[in-house]
Every structure is written in structure tokens, then in C-alpha cells.
Amino acid sequence: MEAEFRPRMLLALQEKVSAVAESCATVVPRCQRCGRPMSHQDTRPVSWLARYGRLHAPVRRYRCLPCGWECRPLLQLLEVEPGRISGGLARLLAILAVVAPYPLAAQLAAALLGVTISPMGIWRVVQRLGKAAAQYHEALSHYHNDSRSQPDQIQEAPAAVVLGGDGCALGMQVRPRRRRERTGEAPFPRLPAVEEGQFREVKTGVLLLPGERVETAPGRRSLVRRFLVTCLGDADTIFRHLWAQLCELGWLGANTVVVIVGDGAEWIWNRAALFPRRCEILDFWHAVEHAWEFARLRFGEGSQQADGWVQQIAEDLRAGKVKEVITRLRRLRPRTPEQRANLGRLIRYYRENATRMRYDEYLRLGYGIGSGAVESAHKQVVHARMRQAGMRWSEAGARHLLALRLLLLNQNWAQWDQLRMVWVAA
Numbered sequence: 001m002e003a004e005f006r007p008r009m010l011l012a013l014q015e016k017v018s019a020v021a022e023s024c025a026t027v028v029p030r031c032q033r034c035g036r037p038m039s040h041q042d043t044r045p046v047s048w049l050a051r052y053g054r055l056h057a058p059v060r061r062y063r064c065l066p067c068g069w070e071c072r073p074l075l076q077l078l079e080v081e082p083g084r085i086s087g088g089l090a091r092l093l094a095i096l097a098v099v100a101p102y103p104l105a106a107q108l109a110a111a112l113l114g115v116t117i118s119p120m121g122i123w124r125v126v127q128r129l130g131k132a133a134a135q136y137h138e139a140l141s142h143y144h145n146d147s148r149s150q151p152d153q154i155q156e157a158p159a160a161v162v163l164g165g166d167g168c169a170l171g172m173q174v175r176p177r178r179r180r181e182r183t184g185e186a187p188f189p190r191l192p193a194v195e196e197g198q199f200r201e202v203k204t205g206v207l208l209l210p211g212e213r214v215e216t217a218p219g220r221r222s223l224v225r226r227f228l229v230t231c232l233g234d235a236d237t238i239f240r241h242l243w244a245q246l247c248e249l250g251w252l253g254a255n256t257v258v259v260i261v262g263d264g265a266e267w268i269w270n271r272a273a274l275f276p277r278r279c280e281i282l283d284f285w286h287a288v289e290h291a292w293e294f295a296r297l298r299f300g301e302g303s304q305q306a307d308g309w310v311q312q313i314a315e316d317l318r319a320g321k322v323k324e325v326i327t328r329l330r331r332l333r334p335r336t337p338e339q340r341a342n343l344g345r346l347i348r349y350y351r352e353n354a355t356r357m358r359y360d361e362y363l364r365l366g367y368g369i370g371s372g373a374v375e376s377a378h379k380q381v382v383h384a385r386m387r388q389a390g391m392r393w394s395e396a397g398a399r400h401l402l403a404l405r406l407l408l409l410n411q412n413w414a415q416w417d418q419l420r421m422v423w424v425a426a
């Protein structure tokens, strides 16, 4: 049934385009440089691919004779490049590519939109829209970090915000040789160096309000809202993005406590000082996992004794008795050098993180004690699309897709609709 209406939709669209072209033809544009009316050079037929098929229009080219400035107002008006795909179709294709690998996205485009396009064609769309999305995130980050927008001015900021970060390695493409510069063409920009061999760290930051964690079923929590940032880069960059997103949301007031949940990775704690009013929390399950390591050595893998021993520690930690737990650990007499070393590490870990293990207090304040939401968010941003078997990424390719994924997962449709095809050298 729908297939029947496709040609009719195309026809109706074509009529609309023709009408726009006609009315556009009566307006003489003025030169962007000197302001003088431009002269008509020629009119050529142009076609492009839109959601319902190929559209055509006669496109008038104008030229300012003194300046040499040229323009084709109809193409600007319609957001169309000759022989390519329309902006509206490009944004639909990008949605498919954000959730599915490029070859599958091409198949989905055929099945859902009736549009024939190669995986490479979709890849190109993602590069161009993704670059626009990356530029948007960059500009936002720049704006808020440079102005250091004053948190005091924000009214009605939440009392507490939960902030977390997670990271993983992304497999990168390795180029056997540098790209050769062919004569007569503009040289390619130098490729950024890939650190640490074939992998790059990709980081995700998450922001949420503690009050918006709801228990949908006993023990099963879900979130009403959460906001994500991501980057292919270092810890400073992700914190710049987190800061910008907090400002953008108006979540950082003079009295807002920033609750920072971490798994013990130093890069998070090292940057926590950015927030004077903060509460650092070591993820409860990581704390317990460390106890498990020793219990397995001491009482044997899967033994009931190990189980009971860890249970008791978990219970005490949850009750905020980290000091008592450390005292008890110190009294243990390890039986082997391996156990001794492991116990030493466990005690040191608890001692160094003791101020981040007041779990009774965090629970009372409603901050939560786990980084599960952070980890699942990271998996959703990165693993679900970008860490499938055999996937290898170029630096730019990863950045562009991440930028688009972020808009989608943050449900930032307003920004998505504003994405324009940025020119990418490829």
C-alpha cells in the first residue's frame, strides 16, 4: 500500500520543488561581498536524491562580474548539493548508521526508506554530519569552559548531581604507510598520531540527578534521565565536556554537591578537585570485588567460607564500618606469601579509599553507592556499536560516529535536525 503512494509523494514533492524554483528565479541575488545585484550566468538541470526518490530542478547560477563571486540560491535554499542526497535524507540515513554497522544500515535504508545506497555512501554521510555534530560538542565545551560561566548565577540548581566516568580501548586502523600526496591535489592534512599502538582510549562521562533513579522492580533500578558526554582522548577533555554539559543543563549551582562515583581509576579522582563542593564515592561493587580476590586465595574458589567472609565485609562496608573492616583485616594471619601480598593490597586499597567508602551516609543522602549506571551508559555509547567483532576505526571516523551517537542517546533531536553536511576531505 505505502509503496503505491511513493511515486505520488515524489510527484507532489517535485511539484513543490518546481514551484520553489520558479519563485526563486524571479529574485536577483545580491553579491555577498559588494552588495551589488548579480548577473545571471546560466541555468542547468540539477538532480539529487531525496527520501522519496530523485528530484530535479533547473538551477540558476549567478555571478558578480566585478568580484567574481558566484552563487546558486536555489541549492542553498533547498539545502541540496548537485548529484548528492538531500539533507533530510542524510539525517535519516545517519540515524540508521548510528545504531547499525554500515553494511546493515545500507540494507535498512533499502527496507525502511526504499533508498538504494552503498555502505560507503552511508559512511560518507556519517563523516559529514558527524563532523558537524563534533563541532557542535566542541563549541559547547569551548563556550562554557572559556567563560567559566558562574555557577552562582544559576537559580534552582539541584542539590546534588551524580557524575561518573568510564573508559575502554577502541581498536584503531593501522596505516602501513603514510598517505601519498598526489601532485596537482591539495595535500592531505597530517593524520593525528595514534598513541599506544593500535588502540585509543574512549571515555564516557555521565550526569544524572540522584532523585531520578527509580526502582522499577525490587533491586532493579532505572533512570528517568541521564546525560552523556564522550571523547576519544584524555581525562582533561572528558572533564571539560562534563563541565560544559553541567553548565548547559543549569545543574551546577553554588550549593550543588557533585557526587563523583568511580571504580578506583585515578584519572577520575585527579580531576574531582574541579568541583569544590563534591562527594567522592568508590563504587561499592568494586570495593567488594577486591575482598573476593583475597577470599578466593584464602578459603578456596567457590567455598562457603569465602562466601560468608565476603558477605560479612560487604555488610559492614554498607554500614559505613570501613575502619573496623581494616582493623579486622590487619589481624588476619596470611598463610602464604601470595596471600600476604594480596591482603596487603586489599588493606592499602581500603585505607586509601576510606573517605570514599562512607556508604551508610551516601545511602542516607540518596546518592547511591554504585557506578552501574555509568558503566551501562558507557557500554551503550561505545560497545553496542563500536566494539563489535573485527571493527577497526580511524581517528576521525570514530570521533564523528561518537558525536552522532551522543546526540541520539541524549535524545537531542533539536540539534540533530540542525545538522548540516559539513565538507570533509576523504
Ligand SMILES: [Zn+2]
Pocket: 031, 032, 033, 034, 035, 036, 064, 065, 066, 067, 068, 069
Ligand atoms: Zn560583488
